[in-house]
Amino acid sequence: MREEVLNLLAEICEDDAVKEDLQTELFESGLMDSLGFAEFLVELEDQCGVVISPSEVERKDIDTPEKILALVEARR
Amino acid sequence: MNYYEGIAFFLLLILVLVGAIVIGWLEKPLKWYSLLASLFFAALIFWGNPAGILYLLAFYLWSVALIRIYFTIRVRDGRKEGIYHVFVLLSLIPLVLCKVTPLFHANVFGFIGISYLTFRVVQMIIEIYDGVIKEVSVLEVTAFLAFFPSFSSGPIDRSRRFLADWNRVLPRAEYLELCGKGIWKLLLGAVYKMVIAAGAYKVMGYLDTGTAWYHLVGYAYAYGMYLFFDFAGYSLMAVGSSYILGIETPENFRQPFISKDIREFWDRWHITLSHWFRDFIFTRFVMYSSKKKWFSNRLQRACAGFFVDMGIMGLWHGITPSYILYGLYHGALLAGTETWQKKSKFYKKHKDETWYQVLSWAVTMQMVFFGFFLFSGKLMTIFGLQ
Numbered sequence: 001m002r003e004e005v006l007n008l009l010a011e012i013c014e015d016d017a018v019k020e021d022l023q024t025e026l027f028e029s030g031l032m033d034s035l036g037f038a039e040f041l042v043e044l045e046d047q048c049g050v051v052i053s054p055s056e057v058e059r060k061d062i063d064t065p066e067k068i069l070a071l072v073e074a075r076r
Numbered sequence: 077m078n079y080y081e082g083i084a085f086f087l088l089l090i091l092v093l094v095g096a097i098v099i100g101w102l103e104k105p106l107k108w109y110s111l112l113a114s115l116f117f118a119a120l121i122f123w124g125n126p127a128g129i130l131y132l133l134a135f136y137l138w139s140v141a142l143i144r145i146y147f148t149i150r151v152r153d154g155r156k157e158g159i160y161h162v163f164v165l166l167s168l169i170p171l172v173l174c175k176v177t178p179l180f181h182a183n184v185f186g187f188i189g190i191s192y193l194t195f196r197v198v199q200m201i202i203e204i205y206d207g208v209i210k211e212v213s214v215l216e217v218t219a220f221l222a223f224f225p226s227f228s229s230g231p232i233d234r235s236r237r238f239l240a241d242w243n244r245v246l247p248r249a250e251y252l253e254l255c256g257k258g259i260w261k262l263l264l265g266a267v268y269k270m271v272i273a274a275g276a277y278k279v280m281g282y283l284d285t286g287t288a289w290y291h292l293v294g295y296a297y298a299y300g301m302y303l304f305f306d307f308a309g310y311s312l313m314a315v316g317s318s319y320i321l322g323i324e325t326p327e328n329f330r331q332p333f334i335s336k337d338i339r340e341f342w343d344r345w346h347i348t349l350s351h352w353f354r355d356f357i358f359t360r361f362v363m364y365s366s367k368k369k370w371f372s373n374r375l376q377r378a379c380a381g382f383f384v385d386m387g388i389m390g391l392w393h394g395i396t397p398s399y400i401l402y403g404l405y406h407g408a409l410l411a412g413t414e415t416w417q418k419k420s421k422f423y424k425k426h427k428d429e430t431w432y433q434v435l436s437w438a439v440t441m442q443m444v445f446f447g448f449f450l451f452s453g454k455l456m457t458i459f460g461l462q
Contacts, residue, residue: 034354034358034359034362035378038358038359038366039362039366039374041363042363042366054359054360054363055199055203055206055208055234055355056206056208
């Protein structure tokens with residue numbers, strides 16, 4: 001699961017660094033934007049069956065791979 | 077009387093807020109007080125406008141009924157897309173009538189605040205579908221919709237955020253700190269709107285008398301300044317008043333004129349509007365079109381998303397050539413920026429260099445002010461289209 005989510009993130013951000021450093025800032029650094037985030041949610045639902053709605057979380061709650069992992073874990 | 081206009085409103089506002097400070101200082105709940113104050117202002121402002129009162133009441137009953145009924149259905153039947161779409165469309169009917177009937181020289185549902193109230197209602201329906209809103213109380217919905225500081229023109233708050241604030245009672249020290257910030261914002265907003273925007277308006281009036289090209293260019297910049305200080309001033313006063321009532325209404329502007337590209341601009345200009353569109357239109361359009369495979373790649377999906385997002389934003393301002401053009405113009409700018417930033421090697425190579433950033437800022441500002449010029453309707457007047 002963890003692996004899947006990280007691979008997905010790396011694919012969307014087009015950067016494997018997000019798998020290595022879980023504290024990477026995703027939005028400020030430009031790795032992720034509204035578009036990437038939308039696609040991430042679609043893939044997350046497809047591949048992991050976890051539904052998260054776009055307005056549910058604020059940017060500051062999902063701005064690192066670690067926070068995203070925690071959120072997905074909590075939802076399983 | 078109108079919200080944030082005229083001596084009478086401000087005198088009453090001061091009285092109401094002084095009352096709030098006493099309650100907040102005593103560490104008593106402010107929720108009942110703010111609800112009563114909101115109803116009081118609505119009654120005063122709609123007084124003598126029977127059609128407005130009727131439309132407002134009809135809108136309120138319609139919206140509350142839709143939210144309540146949809147919530148019951150959602151709890152009973154779960155996530156069903158069809159019925160969800162029906163309820164979203166039903167909740168849009170008053171706004172659509174309000175925007176479309178003027179084209180036929182009628183004015184159905186044309187009352188102060190309808191454009192902004194609709195955002196709140198639609199947000200609730202969408203989040204009920206998402207399963208994020210887990211309970212609906214008519215009293216709370218009423219408090220959320222009626223909240224007077226942001227009733228007429230936003231900022232557009234979200235129900236869950238608003239109600240969490242509305243239901244809490246702050247310890248004295250925390251309340252006083254929030255209240256202090258609120259007073260500062262209220263005063264700063266008053267200066268923005270009544271001093272600076274009023275000054276810019278005078279300059280606009282002067283430049284409007286000439287027809288030379290430099291009059292037009294000057295007019296565009298003066299209008300942009302007027303638009304910012306008028307609306308940012310109003311927003312600051314709305315946020316400041318909210319703070320004093322214990323509600324941390326989100327900010328609407330964050331130094332928009334330092335934006336280095338158009339995307340950043342929409343993260344700094346009329347923020348609660350653009351974020352509402354981002355969360356409830358752009359993201360959902362991208363997700364939906366991605367599931368349905370309407371486009372062959374991400375970039376196409378994003379560009380289509382920007383046009384839909386900004387096109388609807390334009391229509392929401394009003395069904396006039398200027399507003400529609402304004403929306404499509406920003407859709408095109410966002411799509412262009414996205415394409416440039418994703419495709420251009422030149423961009424990737426130079427984006428962090430100072431000269432590029434300065435140039436990018438300067439170009440962005442010209443595009444922004446040209447957008448305001450479209451928004452002002454002046455261009456249409458020049459070409460005799462309006």
